[in-house]
Amino acid sequence: MKAAVVGGGVIGGGWAARFLLNGWDVHVCDPDPEAKRKVTEVVANARRSLPGLLDEAMPDEGKLTISNEISAAALDADWIQESVPERLALKRAVYGEVQKICRPGTTIASSTSGFTPSSLQEGAAQPGDIVVAHPFNPVYLLPLVELVGSDRNSETAMDKAQRTLEGIGMKPLRIGKEIDAHIADRLLEAVWREALWLVKDGIATTSEIDEAIRLGFGLRWAQMGLFETYRIAGGEQGMEHFIAQFGPALKFPWTRLTDVPDLDSDLVKKISDQSDAQSGSLTIRELERIRDNNIVAILRGLKTQNYGAGRHLRSLDEKSAIKLQYPLNAPLMTADRVIPPDWTDYNGHVNEVYYLEIFSKATDRFLEFAKCGPDYASEGYGFFTVDTRLRYLSEAVEGQRVRAFTQCLMFKGKKLHLHHTLKSDGGRDLATGEHFLLHADLTQRKTVEPNAKRVKPLHEIANAHSGLEKPESISFG
Amino acid sequence: MKAAVVGGGVIGGGWAARFLLNGWDVHVCDPDPEAKRKVTEVVANARRSLPGLLDEAMPDEGKLTISNEISAAALDADWIQESVPERLALKRAVYGEVQKICRPGTTIASSTSGFTPSSLQEGAAQPGDIVVAHPFNPVYLLPLVELVGSDRNSETAMDKAQRTLEGIGMKPLRIGKEIDAHIADRLLEAVWREALWLVKDGIATTSEIDEAIRLGFGLRWAQMGLFETYRIAGGEQGMEHFIAQFGPALKFPWTRLTDVPDLDSDLVKKISDQSDAQSGSLTIRELERIRDNNIVAILRGLKTQNYGAGRHLRSLDEKSAIKLQYPLNAPLMTADRVIPPDWTDYNGHVNEVYYLEIFSKATDRFLEFAKCGPDYASEGYGFFTVDTRLRYLSEAVEGQRVRAFTQCLMFKGKKLHLHHTLKSDGGRDLATGEHFLLHADLTQRKTVEPNAKRVKPLHEIANAHSGLEKPESISFG
Numbered sequence: 010m011k012a013a014v015v016g017g018g019v020i021g022g023g024w025a026a027r028f029l030l031n032g033w034d035v036h037v038c039d040p041d042p043e044a045k046r047k048v049t050e051v052v053a054n055a056r057r058s059l060p061g062l063l064d065e066a067m068p069d070e071g072k073l074t075i076s077n078e079i080s081a082a083a084l085d086a087d088w089i090q091e092s093v094p095e096r097l098a099l100k101r102a103v104y105g106e107v108q109k110i111c112r113p114g115t116t117i118a119s120s121t122s123g124f125t126p127s128s129l130q131e132g133a134a135q136p137g138d139i140v141v142a143h144p145f146n147p148v149y150l151l152p153l154v155e156l157v158g159s160d161r162n163s164e165t166a167m168d169k170a171q172r173t174l175e176g177i178g179m180k181p182l183r184i185g186k187e188i189d190a191h192i193a194d195r196l197l198e199a200v201w202r203e204a205l206w207l208v209k210d211g212i213a214t215t216s217e218i219d220e221a222i223r224l225g226f227g228l229r230w231a232q233m234g235l236f237e238t239y240r241i242a243g244g245e246q247g248m249e250h251f252i253a254q255f256g257p258a259l260k261f262p263w264t265r266l267t268d269v270p271d272l273d274s275d276l277v278k279k280i281s282d283q284s285d286a287q288s289g290s291l292t293i294r295e296l297e298r299i300r301d302n303n304i305v306a307i308l309r310g311l312k313t314q315n316y317g318a319g320r321h322l323r324s325l326d327e328k329s330a331i332k333l334q335y336p337l338n339a340p341l342m343t344a345d346r347v348i349p350p351d352w353t354d355y356n357g358h359v360n361e362v363y364y365l366e367i368f369s370k371a372t373d374r375f376l377e378f379a380k381c382g383p384d385y386a387s388e389g390y391g392f393f394t395v396d397t398r399l400r401y402l403s404e405a406v407e408g409q410r411v412r413a414f415t416q417c418l419m420f421k422g423k424k425l426h427l428h429h430t431l432k433s434d435g436g437r438d439l440a441t442g443e444h445f446l447l448h449a450d451l452t453q454r455k456t457v458e459p460n461a462k463r464v465k466p467l468h469e470i471a472n473a474h475s476g477l478e479k480p481e482s483i484s485f486g
Numbered sequence: 487m488k489a490a491v492v493g494g495g496v497i498g499g500g501w502a503a504r505f506l507l508n509g510w511d512v513h514v515c516d517p518d519p520e521a522k523r524k525v526t527e528v529v530a531n532a533r534r535s536l537p538g539l540l541d542e543a544m545p546d547e548g549k550l551t552i553s554n555e556i557s558a559a560a561l562d563a564d565w566i567q568e569s570v571p572e573r574l575a576l577k578r579a580v581y582g583e584v585q586k587i588c589r590p591g592t593t594i595a596s597s598t599s600g601f602t603p604s605s606l607q608e609g610a611a612q613p614g615d616i617v618v619a620h621p622f623n624p625v626y627l628l629p630l631v632e633l634v635g636s637d638r639n640s641e642t643a644m645d646k647a648q649r650t651l652e653g654i655g656m657k658p659l660r661i662g663k664e665i666d667a668h669i670a671d672r673l674l675e676a677v678w679r680e681a682l683w684l685v686k687d688g689i690a691t692t693s694e695i696d697e698a699i700r701l702g703f704g705l706r707w708a709q710m711g712l713f714e715t716y717r718i719a720g721g722e723q724g725m726e727h728f729i730a731q732f733g734p735a736l737k738f739p740w741t742r743l744t745d746v747p748d749l750d751s752d753l754v755k756k757i758s759d760q761s762d763a764q765s766g767s768l769t770i771r772e773l774e775r776i777r778d779n780n781i782v783a784i785l786r787g788l789k790t791q792n793y794g795a796g797r798h799l800r801s802l803d804e805k806s807a808i809k810l811q812y813p814l815n816a817p818l819m820t821a822d823r824v825i826p827p828d829w830t831d832y833n834g835h836v837n838e839v840y841y842l843e844i845f846s847k848a849t850d851r852f853l854e855f856a857k858c859g860p861d862y863a864s865e866g867y868g869f870f871t872v873d874t875r876l877r878y879l880s881e882a883v884e885g886q887r888v889r890a891f892t893q894c895l896m897f898k899g900k901k902l903h904l905h906h907t908l909k910s911d912g913g914r915d916l917a918t919g920e921h922f923l924l925h926a927d928l929t930q931r932k933t934v935e936p937n938a939k940r941v942k943p944l945h946e947i948a949n950a951h952s953g954l955e956k957p958e959s960i961s962f963g
Contacts, residue, residue, distance in 0.1 A: 019721050047721075145702040146719055153702030180701050182694060192690050193698040199676040204712055207672065212663050219711025221670040223794040224657050225622040225630030227707035232780035234696025234704065235681055240761050241773050242623055244496050244524075248758040281725040284717050296718050303709035303791050310783030313828055316776060317700040351790055355860050356928060361871045365842045383832050393881075394838045398961075399874040404931065451833060454881065484875075484961065 010071075011036065013082035013111075015103055016092035017044040017075065020120050022051030023148025024090045025073065030059055030149070031177040032068030036082040037075045045075045050294065055149035057408050058301040061349025062150065062308055062322065064370065065329040066410060079103070083110040088173055090142070092120040100129055108134045116170050118142035122194045125187040126159040136161045140170050143191055144179070147297070150304050152180040152321050155191045180321050208283065209276050216287040231307060232317045298350075306351040333378040337473030341378070343371035343429070344413035348405055358404040365399060368429045368442035371413040375427065379467040389451050390459065392425055396445040398484045403439045410434040416480065420471035423448035423458050428480050445485045487548075488513065490559035490588075492580055493569035494521040494552065497597050499528030500625025501567045502550065507536055507626070508654040509545030513559040514552045522552045527771065532626035534885050535778040538826025539627065539785055539799065541847065542806040543887060556580070560587040565650055567619070569597040577606055585611045593647050595619035599671045602664040603636040613638045617647050620668055621656070624774070627781050629657040629798050632668045657798050685760065686753050693764040708784060709794045775827075783828045810855040814950030818855065820848035820906070821890035825882055835881040842876060845906045845919035848890040852904065856944040866928050867936065869902055873922040875961045880916045887911040893957065897948035900925035900935050905957050922962045 012028040014021050017039035025035045025048055037048050052073065060067050076082070083089060089111060091103050104117055111117075117139045119129055130136035141157040154174055158167045167183070174181045184191055190198065207213045213221070229238045236248075243251030288296060311319025333341050344367050354360035376382045376392060385391060405411060412432050419426040429442040447456040448464075461468075489505040491498050494516035502525055506512045514525050529550065537544050553559070560566060566588060568580050581594055588594075594616045596606055607613035618634040631651055635644045644660065651658045661668055667675065684690045690698070706715045713725075720728030765773060788796025810818050821844050831837035853859045853869060862868060882888060889909050896903040906919040924933040925941075938945075 019719065145706075151702055151705060153698060155698070180697070182697055182701075184690065184694075186687075186689050188687075188689055192684060192695060193702050195680055195684065196677050196695075196699070197703060199680040200673050200712060201716075203672050203676040207669060210663075210665075212665055213661065213669050215713035217659060217661075218669060218673075219713050220657070220659055221630060221632070222673070222707050222711035223709055224659075224798065225628050225670050226674060227704065227709070227711065228628060228781050228784060228795060229622075229777070230699050230704035231708035231784055232700055232704075233777055234699040235677060236692035236696050236757070236761055237765050237773070238777075239678075240765055241770055241777060242496065244770060247770075248761040249754055252754050252757065277726055277729050280713070280729065284713055284725040288714050288717055293718060293721060293724075296714070299791070299793060300706070300710055300715075300718060303788060303793050304705055306787030306791050307705060307708055307784050310787035310828070311780060314776070314780050314783050316780050318705060321701065351787070355863050356868045356870065356926075360846065361874065362839060362843045362846050365876075366839045369837065369839050386832050391833045393833065393835075393878070395878050397838065397874075397876040397878075399842075399876070401870070401872050401874075404870075449833075 010034070010087045011085060013038070013086035013089045013107070014092065015039075015079060015082065015089065015107070016094075016120075017041065017048045018092060019051065019146055020144065020148060021090070021092035022048040023055070023146060024092060024120070024144065026052045026055030026059070026149040027177050027179070028088075028090075029071050029073055030055060030067055032071055033088075033177070034071040035073050036086070037073070038077060038079045038082040039075070040077050044077075048073075048075055051149075054147070054294075054297055054301060057298070057350055058147075058305050059149050060347035060410075061352075061408070062305050063329070064312075064326045064344075064346055065331065066345040066347065067329075079106050080110050083107045086111055086115060089115060089117040090120065091117060095121060095123060097124060097128060100124070101132060104129070104133050104139060108138070114138060116140060116166070116173065118170065120144060123190050125189060126157050126162065127187055130159060130161055137163060137166060140167065141191070142170065142174060142181070143194075145193070147301060147304070150301060150308075152178065152318055153193070154179045154181050155184055155193060156181040157184045157187060157191055159187055178325055180318075205276070205280075208280055214287075215280060215283040219287070232311060232314075302350050305349055309349065309351065331374075333374065337470055338477075340414035340416040340430070340474070340477065341375060342412055343374045343415040344411070344431075346411060348407050348409045348411060350407045353407050358406055361399070361401065364401065364405070364431065364440045365397070365442065367411070367413055367431060368399070368444070371415050371429050371442075372427060372444060372446075375415045375417070379464075379470055381464065381467055386451060390463075391449055391451055392446040393449045393456070394444050394446050396485055398441075398443040400441045400482065401439075402441070403433070403437055405431075405433070405439050411439060416477060417467075417471045417474040418479070418483070419475075420464075420467050423456055425467070426485060428483070430480065441480065441482065443480075443484055487511070487564045488562055490515070490563035490566045490584070491569065492516075492556060492559065492566065492584070493571075493597075494518065494525045495569060496528065496623055497621065497625060498567070498569035499525040500532070500621065500623060501569060501597070503529045503532030503536070503626040504654050504656070505565075505567075506548050506550055507532060507544055509548055510565075510654070511548040512550050513563070514550070515554060515556045515559040516552070517554050521554075525550075525552055528626075531624070531771075531774055531778060534775070534827055535782050536626045537824035537887075538829075538885070539782050540806070541789075541803045541821075541823055542808065543822040543824060544806075556583050557587050560584045563588055563592060566592060566594040567597065568594060572598060572600060574601060574605060577601070578609060581606070581610050581616060585615070591615060591643075593617060593643070593650065595647065597621060600667045602666060603634055603639065604664055607636060607638055614640060614643060617644065618668070619647065619651060619658070620671075622670070624778060624781070627778060627785075629655065629795055630670070631656045631658050632661055632670060633658040634661045634664060634668055636664055655802055657795075682753070682757075685757055691764075692757060692760040696764070709788060709791075711794075779827050782826055786826065786828065808851070810851065814947055815954075817891035817893040817907070817951070817954065818852060819889055820851045820892040821888070821908075823888060825884050825886045825888060827884045830884050835883055838876070838878065841878065841882070841908065841917045842874070842919065844888070844890055844908060845876070845921070848892050848906050848919075849904060849921060849923075852892045852894070856941075856947055858941065858944055863928060867940075868926055868928055869923040870926045870933070871921050871923050873962055875918075875920040877918045877959065878916075879918070880910070880914055882908075882910070882916050888916060893954060894944075894948045894951040895956070895960065896952075897941075897944050900933055902944070903962060905960070907957065918957065918959065920957075920961055
């Protein structure tokens, strides 16, 4: 598959990275002589953060081309993403050029923050192929994309667009009614406008406003959003009570939103001076890496809770999860993933804890394959690890692709003995994990003999693996 | 220290929990006959989430009293927190009653979202003792508190209030100018108002708006806030460029904020129906626990990055960190903490990975005590773990207090051999961790002999510990 990305700024570069890392060939076109450097830098940022966000390996990267030739980009493209500046005439001119070249039926998606699909479609040769797909920076990490059509777009065309966006790991929010600025930017604009007043009136600095957000409601919004948060605030009496309690405040003259602050040079200078004082010691690239590491850490946290964006990521993992397969003539591959940027410790390599995290998930996957995973837990049984040996053989680092291979050394009575090997992409041994587990009754919280018939699949694997060569170093026996 | 909490709703209960878990005695007063149950439930929620947010144990809990007697609450109080409904006359009446009883100079802090300190102080006997300390729900988890005074409050009084709030783990944001609704609620109100329009106009449901937030900009705001995020969006040309690019949109008629939506029964019903469809299958208590687990997971993620609210939490940990001490006549206590709620796996106990997380941090702390921690890394040297044995002896569960004790079994040449024991509050062995480490040159990434003089403190510990009784089970050596 090939994506054409028209406009190679922060947003276009983010789209390019997302398509590329999901296996698409990408042709970016931009007249800026610096476009190549800029897009390459965004793609580099994406490479260090996106793959490690997932617990599964991504497809092989596609081929990246960056040029100033819009026709070459559009030729044979399966998706065209327009991210040029917010000028309607410019956007329409791009569609005109592109639709001379591309196949009819090829989706042209605009990253516009403000324009409606109807206004973008006006005068186009194939208006029904043009939609809005409005992403959020960093495009390669944030799942949200607002997908908006007009009545000129068929349901089929919108469904197809949705599937493509889902295919590159995004979570499209289909918006039924066209309005200027869609949904999220209307909320953002409301906050931005109010924040400008707070700075202009000298109530708070940019840094204080950021603190007020990230130490307070930002933490609520990252996982539940607005309404679910307020539902809780309403307490046992629910949403109606909340509105009754807080509704009247809307009538107070709290906000300055009936006015628009004048963005004169004084205000611009005030904001940019305060922002320099707050973050000026870091370059934009450094800030981007900090932001990406933070977002990865937050998202990985939400994944453990299977909630919000974390739930979305889990569903991506499930989609691309390795399928363990018969025949059992070799250790099973139980992990194939990339080391995320938030696993590095002060010694400059992956912290010892995360090796066990990989092995622990490998054990989970092995048990699931043997029909002794979460379903077995809901029947009231499971395996508890009682002894573990970890040997660290080579350093692993951020961005590295690693694989785990699991061999069942023994399963007898209630005893299960597993051995994992973690390997680098080049096949070098990075670590081994040897685990001794006991079968347990989860209700009584004690070890018990399993029902032989129920654990037959596990016996089959153990039998098959008993014929394999034993690992070099075994501690438990 | 004793805190009086006047008003035992969601906010008052949250304050009570925060003071209590930070070692204060708390007297909550509220005329609601249900107050006791409600406050107790909020405190129970706090007990399961706050202690595990920290990597260090909190002080012993204070004593909780819940009654309807405001005078008994205010008597001998060191801090009075008022969280009664948002009616000015009611709040002033509370201050009148309280100031008849409490010592002059005792801070009376209002949780008000909207009123200014000046308006609260009017008519009070000791106006200079009344301030605004506006927290965010859940009060026991979110660090932000807006601290606002008027010109009747002395600098000394404000500084004292700030120190008290810091002492219960909060991050006070001192707001220099009084305005209605302070800072954060002005931003929140702007979004709330706009969101109401989106629902009323049928553009989006409550669930879609929540998705738009938590899959998109909510993830940015949880860590950087508004301005730092936009600084990055401006790219290499910085904040001025961003404003130039996006400023003009303020003139577009995107938002509906010049109008106020009428909260008639139709709109209230629409919102509460949509909210029921979105979250109605869960009780408020269940939603609260989900929210708290999510926030703990996000905050623990941000702690790994030492950023935003995560940086604040790290500073709290540092403040209450165990001080390892001579004489070395016993294993060193290297961890004293509570198991957080996000560590539980599908078997209903602490996942095996987190035992290693505790031991890994115990090793870090031991090395720091021996002057071989992060400072040594910045000199270019460190210790790499090469072999680990973990024995799981008893199950550990959410909310449990645990301690780790570390013994140095050997330090010779480049070899370091450590043994950790994890114990329950009752002294039961939960797990052991045995770690074999090698001294390494971080520049050359290889093991080397250390400079004997530099690692003298480590030799001293090893010598002292060599006289201690050896642990029962040793694998390496």
